[in-house]
Amino acid sequence: MSRHEVATRRVLYKIPGMETVRVRKEQFPGADGQPVALDIYEPINSIGDCVVAIVAGFPDAGFENHVGCKFMEMEWSISMAKLIAASGMTAVTHSNREAEADGIALMKHLGAAFGRVGMWTTSGNGPVGLVVASHADCAVFNNPITKDFCPDTPLFIVRAGKDETAGLNQALDTFVAKALAENKPLTLVNFPDAPHSFELSIDTRETRRILQQGLEFLRAHLV
Numbered sequence: 001m002s003r004h005e006v007a008t009r010r011v012l013y014k015i016p017g018m019e020t021v022r023v024r025k026e027q028f029p030g031a032d033g034q035p036v037a038l039d040i041y042e043p044i045n046s047i048g049d050c051v052v053a054i055v056a057g058f059p060d061a062g063f064e065n066h067v068g069c070k071f072m073e074m075e076w077s078i079s080m081a082k083l084i085a086a087s088g089m090t091a092v093t094h095s096n097r098e099a100e101a102d103g104i105a106l107m108k109h110l111g112a113a114f115g116r117v118g119m120w121t122t123s124g125n126g127p128v129g130l131v132v133a134s135h136a137d138c139a140v141f142n143n144p145i146t147k148d149f150c151p152d153t154p155l156f157i158v159r160a161g162k163d164e165t166a167g168l169n170q171a172l173d174t175f176v177a178k179a180l181a182e183n184k185p186l187t188l189v190n191f192p193d194a195p196h197s198f199e200l201s202i203d204t205r206e207t208r209r210i211l212q213q214g215l216e217f218l219r220a221h222l223v
Contacts, residue, residue, distance in 0.1 A: 003068035010079040012203040013211045017044040017086040018079075028094070028109040031101035038106070039072060039093045041081040047088035049115035050222035054081055054093045055103050055132050057125030070095055071125075076200060080120065087215045089222060090114070100128045107135035116222040120214070123165075123197060138221035140214040143168070143196055146175040154185040156217040158210055161192035168196070189213060 022042045027035040056063070056071035064070050071077055072093035084091035092110065096102035110117045119139040121129035126144025133139040134151040143160040145168055157176065163169050179186045191198065191210055199207055 004066070006197075006200075007067050007069050007074045007076075009200040010075045011083060011199050011211070012201075013083065013199065013208045015083065015086050018082040020044070021082045021085040028106055030096065031098060031105045034097075036097070036102055036106075037072070037095035039081070041085040041091040041093075043085045043088050043090050045088050046090070047219055048223050050118065051090040051092060051110050051114040051116075052084045052118040052120055052218055052222075053106060053110060053136075054084075054091065055106075055119055055121045055125060055129050056094065056096055057099050057103075057121065057128035059097060059099050060095050061097075076122075076197075083211070084120065084215065084218070087219065089118070089218060100131055103128055103132035104135055107132055111135065118218045118222050120218070138218060140217060142199070142214070143194075144172065146171050148175075148178075150175065150179040150182065150184050150186070152184065154187075154217075154221055155179075156187045156214055157189070158214065159188060159190045160194035160196055160198055161190055162194060163196045165196050187217065 024040040026038045026040055028038045030036040054077055060070045072095055077093050081091040081093050094106050116137045119133050119136040122142040124145050126141055127147040130149055133153045136153055138154045140156045142158045143163055176188055189210055
């Protein structure tokens with residue numbers, strides 16, 4: 001099966017050291033107790049005993065049938081993990097059989113292995129990510145689809161002002177308003193001119209600045 005074009009696109013923002021990041025192939029026990037694939041991206045100039053999981057929101061089997069590869073094998077996932085690792089934090093990508101259950105199992109596994117656990121996710125992975133984020137110390141969501149639930153975990157949310165996904169920003173605006181009304185620890189950054197998945201399509205100073213903000217948010221909460 002050939003890969004969908006979107007699976008070949010990398011995050012446009014690059015920092016020194018990204019291409020020298022080393023990756024280890026490991027496994028973790030999934031929700032059913034059976035092993036699940038885990039890629040560990042070793043940090044450069046580590047800031048401490050912390051890890052950031054790039055969380056998948058769809059079961060691998062269906063995702064692979066649609067896109068031509070697992071979520072952890074997308075160039076977006078790989079380049080984002082390298083960006084996080086080059087920023088001083090261990091990064092992990094993972095496989096799954098059941099997205100939400102295995103995502104929670106992953107966070108519990110990482111919580112036992114590291115002092116602090118962060119999370120990064122995007123787009124349609126958002127609904128599962130919000131549940132999984134309940135088991136993290138902090139989380140970054142980039143132009144996410146949301147749900148009627150906000151964890152107490154500190155969140156950094158990027159809103160793409162020109163997101164073309166029908167209903168996404170309207171739902172996100174409602175989510176943010178409700179979270180603020182409930183006094184949740186939420187940071188919102190609005191990128192007025194950004195389309196969906198802007199980090200794959202517009203290589204601008206603002207794109208780099210906002211990704212830097214997300215990385216700094218993780219660093220501030222994980223040290």
